[in-house]
Amino acid sequence: MTAFAVLGVSAQGKSNELRIYSIDVEGGQSTLLVGPAGTSLLVDTGWGDNNGRDAGRIEAAMNDAGVTKLDYVLITHFHTDHVGGVPNLVQRVKVGEFLDHGENREDSEITRHDYAAYIKAVGKTPRRIVHPGDTVDIPGLTTIVLTADGEHIAAVPGVKPTPNPYCASEPKWELDTTENPRSTGILVRYGKFRFLDLGDLTKAKEIPLVCPENLIGHVDLYLVNHHGFNLSNTRAFVDAIHPRVAIMNNGAHKAGSPEAWQTVHESPGLEDLWMVHTAEDSDAAHNSAAPLIANLKDGADGAYFKVVAHADGSFSVTNSRTGQTKEY
Template structure:
C-alpha cells in the first residue's frame, strides 16, 4: 500500500476551486444512493465518466452490499471505480471494502488517515480495510483539498476532526439559527472524524458529511455558515439525531434531501422533522420506510425506494445538469421528479 499525501495531482487548496475545466459538452452528473440497509454507499459519476464511490456498506450478508454497488456501477456503464472514499471506519461504511474488491477494480482509496477510535470493533474493521487495500494507491486528505475529477469539483470540508478554516466562496454569512441551537456533546468516535465533501457541477451543489456529529456540524455552521446553500443534501448519519443540528441543516437551505436510512436504522423522528421543516425544502426522499417510526415521520410512498424490510435493495438515482436542474428517480417505481434550475 502507498499512502500518498500529495499525489496524482490532488488539489490542496480551495482557492483553486476546479481541478479541471468544465467539459465543452455538458453531460449530466449521475448520483446513485445505493441501499445498503442503513449503511452508506453513494456512487457519483462525473460528466467525463470518472467515478467516486463514497463508502462501501456492511461486510457479510453473502456480499449483499458489494453486489449492489457493483450492479449500480454496471448500470452506470462502469467497469472500475476511479476513487473509493471512506468517510470513517465504522462497519456500515468501511466493512464492505474487502468484498467490493472481489467484484470490481478500484483505482485509488481516499480516507482521513489512521483510525482514531479506541474500540475493538473499529480497530478490527480498520485492520481489515488496511489489509484489503494493500497494493492500491491510498490518499489521506485534509480539509481544503480536492479530488482531481474532470468536469467535477470535489471539495473536502472535514477530515479527521478538522474542518475548512474559512468560508467557501459566496458563503460566510452570520447564521441566524445559531442563537437557539443547544450545546452539542463531545464525540470521540470515528463519526466526528468523518470526511465531508461538497460536490459541485456547474451550478449544482451536493453535500455529503458522512456521519459527522453535531459538535462538528456546528463548527461549520456557527456563528457563520461556512458552506452556503446546497441543492441536494444527503441527510447526515442516516437521519439519526446525534447529527442534523437545526443550525446547520436550516442554514444549508437544501432544495431536496435524501435519507440513506434502513428499515430499522436512522430516520429518528427529531432529525427527520428538522430536515422535513427546513426552509425551502421541496422534497425529502428515503431509501427505506422507517418501520420503527410512525406515518407522520415517513414521507409518502412515492418518495420511498424500499417499503419492506426484506427488500430488493432499490436505489434512488439523481441526474444533475450544470445549470442546477436535476431529476430524482425512485428505483422501486421508476417514478421521476424534476427540479428546475433556480
C-alpha cells in the same frame, strides 16, 4: 497500465451530467458519483459479508452508470456500515485510489478490526489521506473536502460566509469520542448544482461549519447526516444549508429518527425528503409518502435513488422501485 488509468478517467460512462446513486446498503452508506467525463467516486462501501450483498448492489449501480472500475473510493470513517464492504468490493471491482482521513481513532474492537481489514484490502492500491481543503480530481466537477479527522475547512473557495441567524437558539452539543465526528465530508459542485455528503458527522462538528457564519452556503441535494440519527442534524446546520432536496439513507430499523426527520422535513426551502427505507420504528407522521421511499416495509430490498444533475442546477431523482422520476 493504460493511458486511461494514468488519467484516472474511465473511457466509459461519459455524459453531460453528474449522476449520483444512493445505493441501498441497509442503513449504511454507499453513494456512487459519476462525473460528466465518466470519472467515478464511491463514497463508502456499506457492510461486509452477507455474501457480498452490498458489493453486488454497488456493481448494479456501476452497471447502470456504464462504469467498469472505480476511480476513487472515499471512506468517510471506519464504522462497519461504511468501511465493512471494502474487502468484498475489491474482490469484484478495480479501484484506482482510496481516500480516507487517516488512522482509526475509535477505541473499540470492531473499528480496530475493520480498520485492519481495510488496510489489508487496500493492499498495493494507492491510498491518500485527505485533509480539509483538499480536492478530488474529477473532471467537470469541483470536489472539496470540508471535514476530515475532526478538522474542518476555514473557508470554502467561492463561498462568501454569511451570518447564520439559527445559531442563537442552538444548544451547545457534547463531542463524542467515536469515529463519527472524524467523518470525511465533501461538497461537490457541477456548475450551479451542489451536493453535500458529510458521512456520519455529529452535532458538535456540524456547528462549526455553520456558526457563527455559514461557510457552506446553500446546497441543492443533502445526503442527510448519519442516516438521519438524532445525534446529527442540528437545526442550525440543516436550516443554514437550505437543501432543496434531501436523501436519508436510513435502514428499516436504523436511524430515520422522528426528530431528525422533522428537522429536515421542515427546513426552509425543502421540496422533498426521500428515504432509502421506511423507518419502521417511527410513525406515519415521520415517514415520507410511499413514492418518495425506495424500500417499503414488507417489500423487496435493494432499490436505490438515482440523481441526474445538470450544470444549470436542475436535477432529477428517480426511485428505482417505482421507475418514477421527479424533476427539480
